[in-house]
Structures are given as structure tokens and as C-alpha cells.
Amino acid sequence: MAATTTEIFGSMVFNDHVMKERxxxxxxKSLHETIRRGAPLDVEVANVVANAMKDWAIEHGATHxxxxxxxxxGxxxxxxxxxxxxxxDGRVxxxxxxxxxxxxxPDASSFPSGGLRATAEARGYTAWDPTSYAFVKDEVLxxxxxxxxxxxxxxDEKTPLLRSMSAISTQACRILKLFGKTVPQVSTTVGPExxxxxxxxxxxxxREDLRLCGRTLFGAMPPKGQELDDHYFGVIKPRVSGYMKELDDELWKLGVAAKTKHNEVAPAQHELAPIFSTTNIAVDHNQLTMEMMKCVATRHGMAxxxxxxxxxxxxxxxxxxxxxxxxxxxNLLDPGKTPMENLQFLLFLAAVIKAVDQYQDLLRVTVxxxxxxxxLGANEAPPxxxxxxxxxxxxxxxESIASGADYIAPAKTRMELGVDILPTFSKDTTDRNRTSPFAFTGNKFEFRMPGSAMSIADANIVLNTAVAKELKGYxxxxxxxxxxxxxxxxxxxRTIRDHKRIIFxxxxxxxxxxxxxxKRGLCNLKSTVDALPCVLERKNIELFEEFGIFSEAEVRARYEVSLENYxxxxxxxxxxxxxMAKKQIVPAVAAYMGDLADTACSKKALSSALSTRAEETLLAKLSAGADMLVEKIDELxxxxxxxxxxxxxxxxxxxxDRVLPKMAELRAVADALELATGKDYWPFPTYADLLFGVN
Structure with missing residues (x-):
């Protein structure tokens, strides 16, 4: 009999339930105190935990x-x-x-360090994070x-993230104490879609470009793309559904609370969203999610x-x-039923508004x-x-706070759909805005700018630290x-008056x-090259130094790593x-032109009355395109x-400024040639094959 979801969830995790039992x-109690309050971990406690963890892992198939x-x-x-x-006696x-x-x-010189480590300076250390549960994956603890x-x-990403979480917790607890509330800690939580x-x-x-770069560098648009909006929330294809079901199972075993799955806007595009968890755990789980997505796809004959x-x-x-x-x-960002009278909410809201305005450049750097x-900036993502x-x-x-005018709360309205059998329900007091980079969505903020392949650690390090800075000042x-x-x-x-320019x-x-x-003086950093130098501005370095997130040397090192990666x-x-252009596209076009020329010559040899206009017209177009292709190859x-x-x-x-434009020019010529070349000659799968090839 198959295990139920509740039985498999967390089954490969050395979680609190397992620790309490073993x-x-x-x-x-000692370990729990370390996790909750950051108390030092006793060596004897570590020995007992290690032995129990090892026994549990071996029972779950681990050998390493x-x-x-x-x-x-990343x-x-x-x-x-x-x-x-x-x-x-020769055994083990x-x-x-x-x-x-x-x-x-581990070796610390073989990872990106931005100059902090030289090849001859190889030693590095990893230190157990007891706030994130150990787990078994591929027979490894x-x-x-x-x-x-x-x-x-x-x-790494974990150390500064934990520091930022501690910083915002300390400052938020100070604020709550002023409201008469004593809490052990305040946590930021994240749910990454x-x-x-x-x-x-x-x-x-x-496709060499997909294998080496993760994206297509060539490809003409097929006759159908996403124009009909028929893929978004559409019926999930059986093959994809099978993949999603296994992905859920694998994530649930690892304690990742995968909740929502659906088709996204573009053909072949999908989305998975988990339930919120503490930021440190959410970052770990998102890394696991990306890994499992790739592993499970391979098992289903997909990438x-x-x-x-x-x-x-x-x-x-x-x-x-x-x-x-x-x-x-x-939830400190819950407005309650009367947000105008909720001073605690307004204070935390003001801190976030000021933080985002003051450090908008730094948030842009994180993505x-x-x-x-x-x-970014296309009609598919925030600007x-x-x-x-x-x-x-x-x-x-x-506006009422800033101007001093009386605030009139909006009346609650019911949605009436005009069909008696359908239920009525309360209408929200505000709409949603998909074009906003940083949107309040009821009791949280949705930062929509991070890219799909990115770690979410950097964005949350900056959010946590910037808000901690404002809460400290308050x-x-x-x-x-x-x-x-x-x-x-x-x-x-005062905060609203000074920082409402960021609200749109x-x-x-x-x-x-x-x-x-x-006009408002907001940053418009359109590219990575425009954005990255902002991290070296004195106010940004001082922010990280004030809360012990990074030293100036560490900030500069990460700046160098980011530029190198770009x-x-x-x-x-x-x-x-x-x-691809030299070894695949040029030979493919030449082969097609050769066959067209052979066909034209054969027709002329057979009868002078036979027209070769089609072949000659297409040959002229392909020949001009091939010449242009070689020219653009040389320019790139x-x-x-x-x-x-x-x-x-x-x-x-x-x-x-120089290489990217030449890449775009080469692609434009190659994509035009794809549309003019016989499909059997084209050397790799087209967009139509890739976007509509999974059924």
C-alpha cells in the first residue's frame, strides 16, 4: 500500500520530531536552546546528536x-x-x-572569492547550522x-543571511517592547514562487546553447507563441503532470512544503510555489527545489x-x-481591520517604505x-x-498621514455575480499590480525582480538589513x-513625507x-553593469558594516565575483x-543551397522550358544571408x-556595449536564415520543437 502524503512528508529529514524521539x-533541550536563542553548542551535546543523526541516516540508506x-x-x-x-580485524x-x-x-581557493583567497591559500571551513535540519539525499546525509x-x-550565502536575520530580530524586538510586547525573537519569512x-x-x-548556456542563442519564433493566453493555468499535459507529481513527492520527503503548481504564461513554462517558512529555511529549500526540478526532469525524459x-x-x-x-x-505586516488606527503596523510599514527608498540601488544589485x-523591463517582469x-x-x-487630512475608510462591498446559485463574497479593498517590483499583497511584500536561477539569499540579506537599519533608528x-x-x-x-516618492x-x-x-529621483539601473557599482557606495558599505553582515573587503569581493560572473x-x-554558427548553421545553409542549385541544374538539363525561378529566388536570398552570416561571425x-x-x-x-550588440546582430541573420532553410536541413531543434515538444 502506497504511503500517504502525511507519511512521506519530512521522512528524509532529521527534524524536530525525529530529534525529540531519538x-x-x-x-x-540543550540543542533546542541553541536553535531558539543561539546559545553555544556543547561538545558533548554535539557528539550525542552526531551519533543519533548517523544511526537515523543509515536506517534511511545513507553510507556517506x-x-x-x-x-x-549560486x-x-x-x-x-x-x-x-x-x-x-580488517572490518569496518x-x-x-x-x-x-x-x-x-573544504578547499576555499577553488570557489569564487573576489580575491579574498589565492590559489596557495586553500584552507576553508564549514560550520554546522543547527537551525536548518539535516536530510538524506541520494544515500548521503x-x-x-x-x-x-x-x-x-x-x-557563502548562509552566513550573511543568518546575520541579517539576527539584526532585524534584535531591532524588531526593541520596537515591540515599546508596544508592551516581549517576544523571544522576530523572524522574517519567505515563500519563493x-x-x-x-x-x-x-x-x-x-542544442549546444541550451547545454552550455541554459538559454537558446538562436531561434526564430514559431507561428504560435503565447498570443492566445491559452497556456496560463491551462490543463497540465499528462507527461508534465507525471513530472510534477514526482517532484512534489521528492520535495515533500525533504520537508519542502510544495503547495501550488500550474502552467505559466509561455508555452512549456510552469510554476511551483511553497508555503512560507523562515527565511534561512526558505533559501535552503529553494536551492533543493531547483536541484530536484532538474533531477526529476531527467527521469521523465525532459530537461x-x-x-x-x-x-x-x-x-x-x-x-x-x-x-x-x-x-x-x-504577522507584523498584517494591517488588521482598521489599519489607520494600527500604530504598530504603520510603524513597520513605514520602516519598509523608508528602507526600500534608501536602499533601492542595493535591492537592484541583488537581482x-x-x-x-x-x-527586467520587458512586459513580462517588473521594470x-x-x-x-x-x-x-x-x-x-x-496620503492622509502625509497631508494631515481626515481618512475615510472604504466601504466593504460584496461581489455579486448575478447568478443566484453562485456565492457572494467580500471584495478586497485593493487590486493587485503585476508590474510592480515590490508589491504589498495583504500581509507581506512580494519582491518580483529576482531571476529564476538566482539564490534568493542576496535579496533577503538586503531586505532584512535595510529594514533593521530603519527599525534601529526608530x-x-x-x-x-x-x-x-x-x-x-x-x-x-515624517517617514511618509520624506519617502513617498517610492510609492507608485x-x-x-x-x-x-x-x-x-x-523626476522623483528614483534609480533606473537598466543593466547589471549599471547596477553593480552601487554596492560600493559608502552608505551601502556602512549599512553592512554597522550590522556586521559584511566587512568592506567582503563587499568589494562580492562585487568582483558578480562582475566576473557577468x-x-x-x-x-x-x-x-x-x-554553433560556424560548425552547424553555415554548413546547413550551404547544404540546402547546394541541393537547391542541383535541383535547378537538373531542371535546366531536363528541359529549358522548366522554370527555375523558385530555386534561383530562394538561392539568391540564402546566398545573401549566408554572406551576411559570415560577416557577422567575423564581427562577433x-x-x-x-x-x-x-x-x-x-x-x-x-x-x-560591444559583444552583446554583435551577438544580437548575428542572431538576427541566423534566425532569418532558419525561416528560409528547409527544416530537414536545420541542424538543431527549433522553437516549435522545443516549446511544443512535450505532450
Whole structure:
């Protein structure tokens, strides 16, 4: 009999339920205290936990363990060590110590470090994160860990994220204490919606660009794309449904609360959304989700594409970061029934508004990548301009606070659909805005700018830290207030007055908004190369230093890593384009022209009365296109060869300004040739094959 969902959920996770069953009471309490309050972990406790964890993992098929960490590559890393320990009689026993649980030593010079580590400086450390449960995957016990260098520099995503969570918790607790509430901690929570594409694996393997770059570098649009809006929320195809069912099962086993699945706007595009969890866990789970998406797709004869723009001409994929802040019993971004009178909510709302306005450039940096540059600003994703959508009700409240005018609450209305049998229900007091980068959606903010392939750690590090900064300023001011309520109202009013420029409820895609945003003084950082230097501004470095998130050296190192990633991604794409064009497209077009010429010659030889107009017209078009193709190949090769070898920013700018335009020109010529070349001659699957090939 098949296991039920409740039976398989978390079955491969060493979670709190398992720990409570397997650990001695004193050990469990000590570990729980470490998890809840960050208390130091006793060595003896670690030994007991390690032994219990090992026994449990072996029962679940594990033979090895790994310190599972998140370096600056955007993906996870792991080195597997077996549990075996040789005995004198030639056998082995299975052992795992507290020391092995708590600390590991991977090579720190082979991961991106932005110059913090040289090749000769190889030692690094991983340290167990007890707030994120260990799990068994592929017969390996995976232990979530932080990663740092021998000299202590942060080289991962988890460490600064945990620091940012601690910072916002400390400052939020100060604010709540002023409202008469004492809470052990405040947590930020995240629910990341993950978009992705599924294509047939055999066709995927025939495309060098998909295999090496994750996106198609060539491809003419098919006769049908997404114009009919028939894929969005459409019936899920049987093959895709089978994939989604197995993906749910695999994620549920790992404790990932996968909740929603559906077809997205573009053909072959889909989405998965989990239930909210604490930010640290949400980041870990999203990394696992992306890994499982690819693994399960292979088992179903498909390939999962997580690139932000796998196909030109149809919607790309994002990752909506739904962010909120809560105590164990209360969502601090819940307006309640009377938001105008809810001073606590208004204060936290004001802190978020000020944080996003003050650090809009830094938020833009967190979503900057070569892949996401193709997506942001198109009519499928938010624009590159950061703004906040608050909805009609909150905007009216904000205007009332700023102007001092009386606020009139909107009347609650019922939706009447004109059919007696259909239920009536309360209408929300505000609409939703899909063009907003940062939208309030009832009791949380949805940051819609992250790309689908990105780790969500960076965005949440900045959100947490920036809001912590504003809450700290508020607490410093309010702790000395004589009349607390009056001081809160005054502070909220001042914040709204000074920062309401960031609030925009209109159409973010319109040209008028771009002009208006410029008048308001908002950033419009259209590319990664435009955005990344902002991280080095003094106010941004000081933000990270103030809360101990990064040192200045670590900020500069991450800046260098991001620039290197951008340049390397475009370099690989350019070389792949050249390879495909030279070795596949040119020979394919030549072969087709040769056969057309042979046909024309055969017709003329057979009878002078036979017309060869069709062949000659098509040959002339193909010949001109082939000549242009070779010319554009040479121009792209020259652009790549001449790419600046100056500093990292100059080189990245060179790729953006010189190489990318030449790539676009080469693609345009090749795509036109695809439409004129016989399908049997074209050397790799077309968009029609890929987008409509999974049934």
C-alpha cells in the first residue's frame, strides 16, 4: 500500500520530531536552546546528536555524509565522506563524531572569492547550522553549513543571511517592547514562487546553447507563441503532470512544503510555489527545489530550464520573493481591520517604505545578472526601476498621514455575480499590480525582480538589513519619547513625507512612469553593469558594516565575483554562438543551397522550358544571408577578441556595449536564415520543437 502524503512528508529529514524521539531529553533541550536563542553548542551535546543523526541516516540508506553549503556560485556544494572506520580485524564500523558534524574543511581557493583567497591559500571551513535540519539525499546525509575562509572571511550565502536575520530580530524586538510586547525573537519569512521551463531532453541535448548556456542563442519564433493566453493555468499535459507529481513527492520527503503548481504564461513554462517558512529555511529549500526540478526532469525524459530567458520572444522566468516579518504569534505586516488606527503596523510599514527608498540601488544589485538583464523591463517582469505598490486603501492612508487630512475608510462591498446559485463574497479593498517590483499583497511584500536561477539569499540579506537599519533608528528615537503614541504618529508622518516618492500604484511598464520616476529621483539601473557599482557606495558599505553582515573587503569581493560572473557568462555565450554558427548553421545553409542549385541544374538539363525561378529566388536570398552570416561571425569574433582587459568593470562594460550588440546582430541573420532553410536541413531543434515538444 502506497504511503500517504502525511507519511512521506519530512521522512528524509532529521527534524524536530525525529530529534525529540531519538535524543536524550537533556540533549534535546540543550540543542533546542541553541536553535531558539543561539546559545553555544556543547561538545558533548554535539557528539550525542552526531551519533543519533548517523544511526537515523543509515536506517534511511545513507553510507556517506556531507557538509552541504552555498558558495558564491549560486548553487550548492558538497564533498562526500563515508561513515566507515576500519577496525584491527580488517572490518569496518560506522562512526560519526560531534567534531565531524560541527566542522568540515573544504578547499576555499577553488570557489569564487573576489580575491579574498589565492590559489596557495586553500584552507576553508564549514560550520554546522543547527537551525536548518539535516536530510538524506541520494544515500548521503546532508548537513546544512556555513562556509568561511581560513582567515574568517565569509564565502557563502548562509552566513550573511543568518546575520541579517539576527539584526532585524534584535531591532524588531526593541520596537515591540515599546508596544508592551516581549517576544523571544522576530523572524522574517519567505515563500519563493519558482518559474521554470520543461523541454524534451533529446531535443535539449541537440542544442549546444541550451547545454552550455541554459538559454537558446538562436531561434526564430514559431507561428504560435503565447498570443492566445491559452497556456496560463491551462490543463497540465499528462507527461508534465507525471513530472510534477514526482517532484512534489521528492520535495515533500525533504520537508519542502510544495503547495501550488500550474502552467505559466509561455508555452512549456510552469510554476511551483511553497508555503512560507523562515527565511534561512526558505533559501535552503529553494536551492533543493531547483536541484530536484532538474533531477526529476531527467527521469521523465525532459530537461528543466531555470535560466531567466531561455527563449527570445516569449516570457522569461522569475522567482517572486514573498517576504514578511513575524513573531511566533503575530504577522507584523498584517494591517488588521482598521489599519489607520494600527500604530504598530504603520510603524513597520513605514520602516519598509523608508528602507526600500534608501536602499533601492542595493535591492537592484541583488537581482543583477546577465540572465536577468534579458527579463527586467520587458512586459513580462517588473521594470528595473524599484517602486512600491501599496494598493488603494494603504495609499489613501499614507496620503492622509502625509497631508494631515481626515481618512475615510472604504466601504466593504460584496461581489455579486448575478447568478443566484453562485456565492457572494467580500471584495478586497485593493487590486493587485503585476508590474510592480515590490508589491504589498495583504500581509507581506512580494519582491518580483529576482531571476529564476538566482539564490534568493542576496535579496533577503538586503531586505532584512535595510529594514533593521530603519527599525534601529526608530527604536533609538522612540525609547526616549515622553508621549509614545504621539511620537509614533510624528515619526510615521515624517517617514511618509520624506519617502513617498517610492510609492507608485500605476503601470510600471509605461514610458510615462519612466519619466515620472526620473523626476522623483528614483534609480533606473537598466543593466547589471549599471547596477553593480552601487554596492560600493559608502552608505551601502556602512549599512553592512554597522550590522556586521559584511566587512568592506567582503563587499568589494562580492562585487568582483558578480562582475566576473557577468563577463564569463557573456563570454561563454559568445563563444557558443560562434561555435554553433560556424560548425552547424553555415554548413546547413550551404547544404540546402547546394541541393537547391542541383535541383535547378537538373531542371535546366531536363528541359529549358522548366522554370527555375523558385530555386534561383530562394538561392539568391540564402546566398545573401549566408554572406551576411559570415560577416557577422567575423564581427562577433573580433568583438570577443578585442574585449577590454582592463579592470573587471571595464571588461564587463565592454561585453555589454560591444559583444552583446554583435551577438544580437548575428542572431538576427541566423534566425532569418532558419525561416528560409528547409527544416530537414536545420541542424538543431527549433522553437516549435522545443516549446511544443512535450505532450
Amino acid at each position: 535524543l536524550p531529553s537533556a540533549t534535546y 555524509y556531507t557538509h552541504w553549503f552555498q558558495p558564491l556560485t 548553487v550548492t556544494s558538497e564533498k562526500h565522506d563515508s561513515f566507515i572506520s576500519p577496525t584491527k 564500523i560506522m562512526e560519526f563524531s560531534g567534531k565531524e558534524l560541527v566542522k568540515g574543511e 546532508c548537513i546544512p553549513t556555513a562556509f568561511c575562509s581560513y582567515s574568517g572571511e565569509v564565502l 519558482q518559474e521554470y521551463f520543461l523541454v524534451d531532453r533529446e531535443q535539449y541535448l541537440q 528543466c530550464l531555470l535560466h531567466e530567458k531561455p527563449f527570445d520572444g516569449v516570457n522569461g522566468s522569475g522567482k517572486h520573493n514573498n517576504w514578511s516579518i513575524s513573531t511566533p504569534t503575530e 543583477a545578472s546577465a540572465g536577468n538583464d534579458h527579463r 528595473a526601476i524599484i517602486s512600491i505598490f501599496v494598493g488603494e486603501e494603504l495609499e489613501a492612508i499614507i 527604536a533609538d528615537e522612540l525609547e526616549n519619547a515622553e508621549d509614545f503614541d504621539t511620537a509614533v504618529i510624528k515619526l510615521v508622518k 500604484n500605476g503601470n510600471g511598464y509605461s514610458h510615462e512612469w519612466e519619466q515620472e520616476a526620473e 563577463t564569463k557568462a557573456l563570454h561563454i555565450e559568445a563563444l557558443t554562438m560562434l561555435d 569574433q573580433a568583438a570577443v577578441d578585442g574585449a577590454s582587459r582592463g579592470d573587471s568593470l571595464q571588461e564587463a562594460a565592454c561585453y555589454k
